[in-house]
Ligand code: FAD
């Protein structure tokens with residue numbers, strides 16, 4: 352008899368299990384993959400290089416509470432992510448900063464001159480900033496038409512198979528613009544990777560004697576044969592309801608790995624390719640993890656329609672469809688839906704933890 356059945360051992364499932372077990376509950380986690388950690392899972396490949404199996408994950412948060420919480424289970428490699436975008440045959444800093452603008456426009460602007468430039472192109476773009484409704488207007492209102500065309504338009508099309516105007520504003524609104532030379536990808540106060548990897552961190556979280564884990568099992572295979580008081584579901588919400596309202600679209604990725612006999616392949620952790628090739632970006636893992644090795648593994652990311660459900664697709668139509676499932680979910684008394692797939696939200700890791708903490712404070 353378990354107090355909680357948790358479906359999915361991603362970051363949502365692991366944090367839930369650890370917290371609830373520490374409050375004295377008995378937990379069963381059912382996970383259909385062969386490992387814990389969900390999409391944050393990392394492992395050493397056959398060449399001995401630590402890679403993230405489901406795409407590059409850099410932890411970041413502004414919440415001291417969340418950072419401190421994870422620090423109980425790991426030390427940190429204090430990495431701050433850097434990205435270059437390959438545009439017009441040049442590699443420029445991304446997100447847009449003073450150097451990006453000066454290189455792409457062949458200028459020598461100061462920060463104040465960059466501000467004047469942005470004021471001008473934003474005015475010309477004629478976007479009502481109070482009424483931004485989609486990813487195109489958001490990006491143009493940040494950088495103007497010319498940089499939007501070079502950096503955002505075709506990357507977004509490749510990534511989502513949709514034009515930016517078809518997507519919610521939050522998709523491109525995640526990317527900051529800077530009037531200085533700060534070339535970090537994220538602004539958050541706390542940034543880093545677990546020093547010995549995500550998988551080790553999750554394993555430490557789950558070391559509690561009240562937590563039992565069943566891997567390689569779809570919860571629907573065993574649900575009738577176990578007894579529990581409450582269930583927390585972190586998988587895709589449409590699957591839970593047997594797709595009664597139709598399938599929610601998810602964007603997937605295919606990774607092409609290559610290990611090269613060089614210490615480093617590229618200058619920074621990730622290089623984006625908005626306009627060239629079919630892949631969106633190349634990540635070189637050693638930059639992220641700080642691992643020392645004579646060789647280096649890179650991963651090219653090809654967006655795909657079929658495959659693992661990585662990204663909920665933030666469009667109005669999909670949000671409406673999700674709302675139908677959400678109404679079904681609200682009718683259930685002792686089943687709760689949490690995480691990126693169950694809430695159909697484009698959450699980062701810290702946002703998932705924040706949701707979990709909110710949930711826990713409501714039930715305890
Ligand atoms: P998941 O990690 O998807 O976990 C859900 C788990 O449920 C999975 O393990 C799945 O196998 C299991 N499951 C599903 N259905 C069933 C079933 N029927 N029975 C049993 N088990 C089931 N966030 C950041 O903060 N920083 C980043 O740099 C970052 N980079 C990312 C890069 C990529 C390519 C992607 C796709 C996401 C990235 N994210 C990043 C987001 C991050 O991956 C998510 O916020 C986080 O992993 C979501 O955790 P979760 O537990 O909600 O879901």
Ligand code: UDP
Nearest residue numbers: 436502503504506507510522523525623625
């Ligand atoms: N984006 C873009 N050009 C880039 C990088 C990002 O147009 O070079 C847009 C694109 O729509 C992408 C979104 O910004 O989906 C968010 O980018 P982020 O790097 O945060 O995406 P993730 O790491 O979640 O794939």
